[in-house]
Amino acid sequence: EAGVTQFPSHSVIEKGQTVTLRCDPISGHDNLYWYRRVMGKEIKFLLHFVKESKQDESGMPNNRFLAERTGGTYSTLKVQPAELEDSGVYFCASSQGVWVIDSPLHFGNGTRLTVT
Amino acid sequence: EDQVTQSPEALRLQEGESSSLNCSYTVSGLRGLFWYRQDPGKGPEFLFTLYSAGEEKEKERLKATLTKKESFLHITAPKPEDSATYLCAVQYTGFQKLVFGTGTRLLVSP
Numbered sequence: 423e424a425g426v427t428q429f430p431s432h433s434v435i436e437k438g439q440t441v442t443l444r445c446d447p448i449s450g451h452d453n454l455y456w457y458r459r460v461m462g463k464e465i466k467f468l469l470h471f472v473k474e475s476k477q478d479e480s481g482m483p484n485n486r487f488l489a490e491r492t493g494g495t496y497s498t499l500k501v502q503p504a505e506l507e508d509s510g511v512y513f514c515a516s517s518q519g520v521w522v523i524d525s526p527l528h529f530g531n532g533t534r535l536t537v538t
Numbered sequence: 539e540d541q542v543t544q545s546p547e548a549l550r551l552q553e554g555e556s557s558s559l560n561c562s563y564t565v566s567g568l569r570g571l572f573w574y575r576q577d578p579g580k581g582p583e584f585l586f587t588l589y590s591a592g593e594e595k596e597k598e599r600l601k602a603t604l605t606k607k608e609s610f611l612h613i614t615a616p617k618p619e620d621s622a623t624y625l626c627a628v629q630y631t632g633f634q635k636l637v638f639g640t641g642t643r644l645l646v647s648p
Contacts, residue, residue, distance in 0.1 A: 426581070453634075455635070457636075457638075463640065464542070464638045464639055464640045464641075465582070465625070465627075465638040466638070467635035467636065467637075470634055470635065477634065478633075478634060478635060480635075481635065513581055513582070515581070521634070522570070522629050522634050522635075522636065523569055523570040523587065523589070523629055526572065526584040526587060527582075527584065527636070528584070529574075529581030529582045529583070530581050531579065531580050531581045532580075532581055
């Protein structure tokens, strides 16, 4: 089975520009998560979709970040306008079951975002 | 705020030299503890889930154990291909999100 796919793998943009990250989960996985790792820090939760609905967006840093999952398939994460502190690696993960404890997350390889 | 602390930050072993990695967590409300392996440029890869104190899980040269306040990842007779960053993550009751530690970077030399 194909894994979680993220695009692009790298993105370098200037402060103030807009960037959109895309995630294609494993087929049939209703649960989709976004996580982020900034330099030297731990991986941190951003938000969780169940199908097309946002289940938990408590980790979104501010209103410059917008996540969507139209039709409950792929998801996009838009950063507008980007700031220097947004630099990091953005991971997407998906799982089949509702409960993480019973259905471990499968992670993509991440998008490395650099804001200059 | 719930915290997950991993130690050591980095560990260098000779091939065949066994050791353990530690993960300690905020005690109340643990729903499950997860171990992941991450290779450079890749996403975390799931290894184990531990649910309750006293539980153990094994996979090849790796064994994960859980006590009431910490977890250990024991690596027996490691090989160079075991070199990676090992991440610990915790799920707390009432939340679906995982709280990650900063990881332990393991390097196994031949």
